[in-house]
Amino acid sequence: MDTRHWLELLPLPADVPAYLALARAIRGLAMDGRVGAGARLPSERTLAAALGVSRTTVTRAYGELVASGWARARQGSGTTIALPSGERAPSLPLIPGLRTDAIDLSAAAGLAPAGTEAIIRSSLDWLPATLNSAGYEPFGAPHLRRRIADWYSARGLVTDPGQVVVTAGAMTAVSVAMHALLNPGDRIVVDSPTYPGAIGAIEVVRARAVSVPLVAGWDLAGWGEALRRSKARAAYLIPDFHNPTGLLMPQAQREDLAGLLGQHNCVPVVDETLAELNLAGSAMPAPFAALDPRAVSIGSLSKVLWGGIRIGWLRCPPALLDAVRTRAVQLGLGASALDQLVATSYFEDPAPVREEVVRRLDTACDRWLQALAVRLPSWQVARPDGGLALWVELPRRASSELALAAAAHRLVLAPGPRFSADRTHANRLRLPLTLPPEVIEEAVERLAATWDDVLRGVPAVGRGESLAL
Amino acid sequence: MDTRHWLELLPLPADVPAYLALARAIRGLAMDGRVGAGARLPSERTLAAALGVSRTTVTRAYGELVASGWARARQGSGTTIALPSGERAPSLPLIPGLRTDAIDLSAAAGLAPAGTEAIIRSSLDWLPATLNSAGYEPFGAPHLRRRIADWYSARGLVTDPGQVVVTAGAMTAVSVAMHALLNPGDRIVVDSPTYPGAIGAIEVVRARAVSVPLVAGWDLAGWGEALRRSKARAAYLIPDFHNPTGLLMPQAQREDLAGLLGQHNCVPVVDETLAELNLAGSAMPAPFAALDPRAVSIGSLSKVLWGGIRIGWLRCPPALLDAVRTRAVQLGLGASALDQLVATSYFEDPAPVREEVVRRLDTACDRWLQALAVRLPSWQVARPDGGLALWVELPRRASSELALAAAAHRLVLAPGPRFSADRTHANRLRLPLTLPPEVIEEAVERLAATWDDVLRGVPAVGRGESLAL
Numbered sequence: 001m002d003t004r005h006w007l008e009l010l011p012l013p014a015d016v017p018a019y020l021a022l023a024r025a026i027r028g029l030a031m032d033g034r035v036g037a038g039a040r041l042p043s044e045r046t047l048a049a050a051l052g053v054s055r056t057t058v059t060r061a062y063g064e065l066v067a068s069g070w071a072r073a074r075q076g077s078g079t080t081i082a083l084p085s086g087e088r089a090p091s092l093p094l095i096p097g098l099r100t101d102a103i104d105l106s107a108a109a110g111l112a113p114a115g116t117e118a119i120i121r122s123s124l125d126w127l128p129a130t131l132n133s134a135g136y137e138p139f140g141a142p143h144l145r146r147r148i149a150d151w152y153s154a155r156g157l158v159t160d161p162g163q164v165v166v167t168a169g170a171m172t173a174v175s176v177a178m179h180a181l182l183n184p185g186d187r188i189v190v191d192s193p194t195y196p197g198a199i200g201a202i203e204v205v206r207a208r209a210v211s212v213p214l215v216a217g218w219d220l221a222g223w224g225e226a227l228r229r230s231k232a233r234a235a236y237l238i239p240d241f242h243n244p245t246g247l248l249m250p251q252a253q254r255e256d257l258a259g260l261l262g263q264h265n266c267v268p269v270v271d272e273t274l275a276e277l278n279l280a281g282s283a284m285p286a287p288f289a290a291l292d293p294r295a296v297s298i299g300s301l302s303k304v305l306w307g308g309i310r311i312g313w314l315r316c317p318p319a320l321l322d323a324v325r326t327r328a329v330q331l332g333l334g335a336s337a338l339d340q341l342v343a344t345s346y347f348e349d350p351a352p353v354r355e356e357v358v359r360r361l362d363t364a365c366d367r368w369l370q371a372l373a374v375r376l377p378s379w380q381v382a383r384p385d386g387g388l389a390l391w392v393e394l395p396r397r398a399s400s401e402l403a404l405a406a407a408a409h410r411l412v413l414a415p416g417p418r419f420s421a422d423r424t425h426a427n428r429l430r431l432p433l434t435l436p437p438e439v440i441e442e443a444v445e446r447l448a449a450t451w452d453d454v455l456r457g458v459p460a461v462g463r464g465e466s467l468a469l
Numbered sequence: 470m471d472t473r474h475w476l477e478l479l480p481l482p483a484d485v486p487a488y489l490a491l492a493r494a495i496r497g498l499a500m501d502g503r504v505g506a507g508a509r510l511p512s513e514r515t516l517a518a519a520l521g522v523s524r525t526t527v528t529r530a531y532g533e534l535v536a537s538g539w540a541r542a543r544q545g546s547g548t549t550i551a552l553p554s555g556e557r558a559p560s561l562p563l564i565p566g567l568r569t570d571a572i573d574l575s576a577a578a579g580l581a582p583a584g585t586e587a588i589i590r591s592s593l594d595w596l597p598a599t600l601n602s603a604g605y606e607p608f609g610a611p612h613l614r615r616r617i618a619d620w621y622s623a624r625g626l627v628t629d630p631g632q633v634v635v636t637a638g639a640m641t642a643v644s645v646a647m648h649a650l651l652n653p654g655d656r657i658v659v660d661s662p663t664y665p666g667a668i669g670a671i672e673v674v675r676a677r678a679v680s681v682p683l684v685a686g687w688d689l690a691g692w693g694e695a696l697r698r699s700k701a702r703a704a705y706l707i708p709d710f711h712n713p714t715g716l717l718m719p720q721a722q723r724e725d726l727a728g729l730l731g732q733h734n735c736v737p738v739v740d741e742t743l744a745e746l747n748l749a750g751s752a753m754p755a756p757f758a759a760l761d762p763r764a765v766s767i768g769s770l771s772k773v774l775w776g777g778i779r780i781g782w783l784r785c786p787p788a789l790l791d792a793v794r795t796r797a798v799q800l801g802l803g804a805s806a807l808d809q810l811v812a813t814s815y816f817e818d819p820a821p822v823r824e825e826v827v828r829r830l831d832t833a834c835d836r837w838l839q840a841l842a843v844r845l846p847s848w849q850v851a852r853p854d855g856g857l858a859l860w861v862e863l864p865r866r867a868s869s870e871l872a873l874a875a876a877a878h879r880l881v882l883a884p885g886p887r888f889s890a891d892r893t894h895a896n897r898l899r900l901p902l903t904l905p906p907e908v909i910e911e912a913v914e915r916l917a918a919t920w921d922d923v924l925r926g927v928p929a930v931g932r933g934e935s936l937a938l
Binding site for chain 2: 037038074080082107109110111112116117120121124127128130131132133134135136167168169171172175179184197200201203204206302306307308309310319322323325326327329330331332333334335336337338339342434
């Protein structure tokens with residue numbers, strides 16, 4: 001555990017008892033991901049000395065965290081961070097006993113588009129033939145791999161089905177790529193901000209993320225410097241409607257970046273899971289691997305179809321195929337046979353579903369921007385080129401405070417630091433375009449009320465207060 | 470790469486040119502898993518010196534391997550092992566251009582039982598409600614977790630749904646457990662033989678497997694010694710119809726083993742994926758975690774229903790739940806929503822499907838044993854207590870030779886060394902009870918013909934011969 005985190009707890013606000021202020025500050029670190037579930041808290045004595053508070057204050061603060069479910073105390077092994085809910089991923093904010101009328105803005109995942117049921121039912125025409133097999137296709141069924149290869153070829157990147165490895169969703173594909181490319185201690189260059197799942201996948205292989213800030217666009221001088229300094233073996237990129245900023249990397253930058261990566265012998269892992277969610281009608285460049293044939297490309301149906309269909313894939317250069325396949329079967333034996341049928345059925349005529357999804361995101365984008373302009377005019381937000389989210393800039397570095405205060409207003413938020421390996425972006429908040437449009441005004445009302453609390457210094461809720469909604 | 474492997478190449482048979490003998494011997498190492506895809510071959514000079522052959526012999530042998538697809542040569546990085554097929558998992562034997570009339574005895578996975586289609590179709594009654602959600606359930610849908618918890622409780626192990634984490638198949642569950650419990654360099658005790666997928670999952674986290682031989686049953690003195698000597702943090706067990714031996718661990722041994730594990734503070738990962746495949750009608754003990762509450766239990770529907778439904782799970786003690794959940798979401802975002810509906814539908818009335826599967830395995834077992842007794846009486850094989858396989862003992866340590874020679878007879882075999890981390894069991898062969906019964910006599914004819922070739926010293930096929938069937 002990096003001791004710097006604990007110094008970030010200072011200064012403790014003076015408007016509540018010190019133990020409560022300390023407990024809330026630690027909870028804030030857990031909530032925005034700076035310390036993870038299972039992380040060990042310093043001994044009471046160590047932390048008291050580091051922060052210059054009494055040991056009793058630390059003891060009571062730890063007691064508060066344990067009582068509210070945010071920490072566990074174990075005989076002989078000290079106190080460790082816990083995440084209180086039984087139902088949610090540790091990468092998302094966890095609110096104990098979340099009320100069902102809460103609005104969750106932390107995930108960018110929508111309901112299935114209207115055409116999904118018909119696609120699923122028509123895919124069952126192939127069921128009898130599929131049931132007459134062992135069902136295992138560790139690298140993907142040939143019918144689906146051919147469709148995926150054709151999809152790349154049609155976008156200007158000639159692809160053989162043998163280059164495609166299908167996985168149970170894009171998160172698994174990202175993890176397979178990290179396991180195939182990185183050894184413990186290796187460095188990998190990432191944008192800051194970036195997709196939190198990629199940060200987790202880098203952590204699991206014990207590699208180290210080197211962050212390059214991405215503000216209004218990619219900073220290629222920064223990339224060049226990071227590549228030169230870090231000698232990274234790999235990079236993780238989202239050039240097509242970057243998560244969370246929604247930016248599309250211009251063609252000229254792609255060419256320059258491909259050149260830099262080649263020059264530094266750094267293999268790009270290119271996450272193209274959002275490439276179909278083109279909101280601004282931009283002309284789409286060819287997939288990144290058309291510029292850099294060493295790239296591993298990652299795609300998925302979860303964003304353009306539905307998250308319940310767990311189909312992701314990697315498109316590999318031949319030199320990496322053995323390594324990727326070896327890791328893929330060590331992490332799982334492939335995707336659901338049913339989901340693969342659904343995916344093939346989807347690819348027969350993807351346009352109607354894609355158009356419905358893009359229309360829905362576009363409508364949501366309009367309503368968000370209108371409501372935010374009226375109720376929270378001090379928040380800056382640009383219309384994204386594409387993707388699933390708005391990347392809002394707050395007028396102060398209060399994203400984690402906002403996320404903590406949100407529970408009292410029945411909101412779940414994803415604070416900015418969750419989206420970067422270096423835990424910066426404390427002035428940012430990601431809002432999902434996937435929220436059903438009819439809920440958006442209500443969500444903005446609650447955001448405005450929460451922001452009001454933050455501005456007026458209303459302390460975030462504690463145990464026995466509205467955290468346990 | 471462990472240099473010991475290369476010395477295992479000696480002595481080279483003298484009945485073919487030395488380069489061909491060397492190429493075949495290296496291919497044998499790749500085929501039975503002693504060297505994996507991507508492993509680097511020694512430099513030609515090093516290997517020539519180690520084996521006492523000319524450098525020209527090694528050069529020609531490597532050329533032969535490259536030409537037949539079993540190795541790749543790359544500028545500046547030497548020659549690496551490759552696996553020639555585009556379609557199969559690297560953990561399975563790979564035959565380039567395998568003829569479709571080949572019989573694959575390397576995997577123990579059957580066709581879907583007759584009731585599967587009805588279960589799938591009836592599960593779609595819940596589809597509209599499911600589509601009206603984001604589809605992501607990173608730890609499993611509540612409906613399924615409740616069923617799985619009830620299944621444990623009914624078997625004598627009281628379980629809360631919150632303890633269950635659903636994954637996209639049991640292989641992913643095994644990988645999640647290894648990632649949650651082991652750090653690089655840690656030791657884990659395993660049986661020899663054991664499930665090859667577990668060996669792969671141990672390898673991916675860079676832990677070290679400590680093998681305890683399992684012959685006619687578990688050797689608890691051996692386990693005690695391995696635990697004491699290795700200070701292993703974890704153990705991997707298959708007490709219910711062990712893969713590949715089919716043994717059921719007696720209750721008294723379970724109690725003793727649980728005691729030993731507790732005494733050495735070693736957490737058991739208990740693979741119970743075969744527990745429902747009771748062929749001998751044995752009385753089933755409660756799940757192992759009823760004896761050792763520190764155990765992580767792993768289950769799956771792939772064996773008792775169908776491999777195309779990718780549903781596995783972990784049942785965790787509360788102390789490990791945070792770590793398991795963290796690793797689970799770093800390796801994937803959960804199982805298919807459709808497969809989870811199918812699984813819940815299956816659990817409504819599992820008996821008919823299970824009885825059909827067990828009946829089919831039983832019939833296959835009879836036919837295997839009869840045909841083997843007639844055509845290969847020198848092979849020893851016991852009727853298994855349960856599970857999916859026969860663990861055949863050959864009268865000599867010729868399992869890998871047999872697997873190599875099998876291609877000429879349109880057979881794919883899983884040689885014994887593939888089933889152990891220490892690559893022993895060269896006198897063993899696993900045969901699948903999942904083979905459709907009507908094919909078994911033909912499979913035994915081909916096995917007998919292959920065995921004949923091995924006895925007569927017919928060399929395994931090389932490039933341009935029948936390997937490229």
